[in-house]
Amino acid sequence: MGAAVLLFVAVVGAILFVASLIGGRRSNWFVAYAYLLPVLLMLTIGLLYPALLTIDQSFLQEANDSKVPILNLQIPFANLPDYTLNHYQTIFTTSGQLTVLRNTVLWVVLTPFVATAVGLVYAILVDKARLESLAKALIFLPMSISFVGAGIIWKFVYEFRPDQGEIKQIGLLNQIIVWLGGSPQQWLVESPWNTLFLIMVMIWIQAGFAMTVLSAAIKAIPDDIIEAARLDGVTALGMFRFITLPSIRPTVVVVLTTIGIGTLKVFDIVRTMTGGNFNTSVIANEFYDQSFRSNNPGLGAALAVLLFILVIPIVVYNIRQLRAAEAR
Incomplete structure (x- = not known):
């Protein structure tokens, strides 16, 4: 670590020293290109070259x-x-890979919209409330937990034990079912419902992110617009439909696309809770299985390329929306 810091300081010092010797406007261009060159070099070695190798491997x-x-x-x-x-x-x-694609579609369709909707409703409900800070902290708390940690927590929530004799349930959800007079269920075994239970974990994590960003956007709405709407007799639902939602639309798009990209790449939750078994695998998990466990690097590379292709439209749309918002 110390050697890396010293190397960084030495490179920066050498660039500035050479730039001071050149002088004039040319020194500014030299500094710009000198700082840009290492970045381009690292991107080429660490990103572009591996990507080209992966595409080649997939064919x-x-x-x-x-x-x-x-x-x-x-x-x-x-x-x-x-x-x-x-x-x-x-x-x-193949049926197995089609199941993987189906699961990925479910993740991408449900997670961003449900998490954003929960975060938006929560942000509106607690806005300017007495315990607003505490309420926001409670829903934001899962964001501080890693995906692996969240997967372990929820695996205990879904834990199943046969309803026999004095055996006690250690899973919270099954214990509640038993208290209500029902029978414990194997929540992570039955397909496709087990995929929905995994998606709940991602929603639990991302709702706090959505709430935080959308709450900031709501507070940025000018007070005079809100007061004018109230003077005109706009109802709470009308305020949300005609004032709040149009005002924060660019932020909603950013939140949706950001969660969508993270959901496309989801791996930790699936790996921790089911390992991709019981028809719960998604593209990122299947890429890992095929590449490192099934000794099928070609198929794993093809899945990685497919994942990259699926992310591109979301990124492009997000960039366009940001530019459109800046142009306004």
């Missing part, structure tokens, strides 16, 4: 693959690999 023909490659050029003095679409075909044709 490679593997030794145990019996299907015909899409490219098999026979060039003298060259040993070119065979390329194929088999891995992508597997993703969209």
Whole structure:
């Protein structure tokens, strides 16, 4: 750690020293490019090059693959690999991979909208309340817990023990069911309901983030607009529909897209609570399984590429919305 700090200080000092020797406007350009070059170099080595290798791996023909490659050029003095679409075909044709895609769609459709809706309603209800700070702290608290920690907590909540004799339930949800006269359930086994129970964990975490950001946006609405609406006799529902929601629309979009991107990449919760078993796997978890446990790096790379492709439209839309908001 100390060596890294010293290296950083030395590089910055060398850049500034050389820039002072150049002088004039050229020194400003030199400093700009000198600081930009290490960043571009690290992005190339740490991001761009691995991404290109992953894309290449996703198209490679593997030794145990019996299907015909899409490219098999026979060039003298060259040993070119065979390329194929088999891995992508597997993703969209096999039942197991289709289940993974279905689960991912459920995560992306439900989590951002439900978490944002819960955060928005909560932000409106506690706005300017007496215990506003305490109420916000309670719902924001899960944000301070890692996804792994949240998964462990909720795994205990869903814990199941057979309803036999004196066996006591240690899972909170099943204990409540027993108190009400019902029978304990295996919440994380039955598909597709188990996926919905996993999604609840992500909503529990992200609702605090949505509430915090949206609450700040609500407080930024000018008071004169709110007072004018009240003088005009606008009801509470009308205030939300015609004043609050249009005023914070750009923030709502940012929250939705941010949670959506995080949900697309969800791995920790699934890995901690079910390990992807019982038809609960998602793309990120399946990528890990195929790459490191099933010895199928080609399919794992194809899943990684698919995940990257799915994230791009959300990022582009988010950037456009931010630029549109700034233009206003």
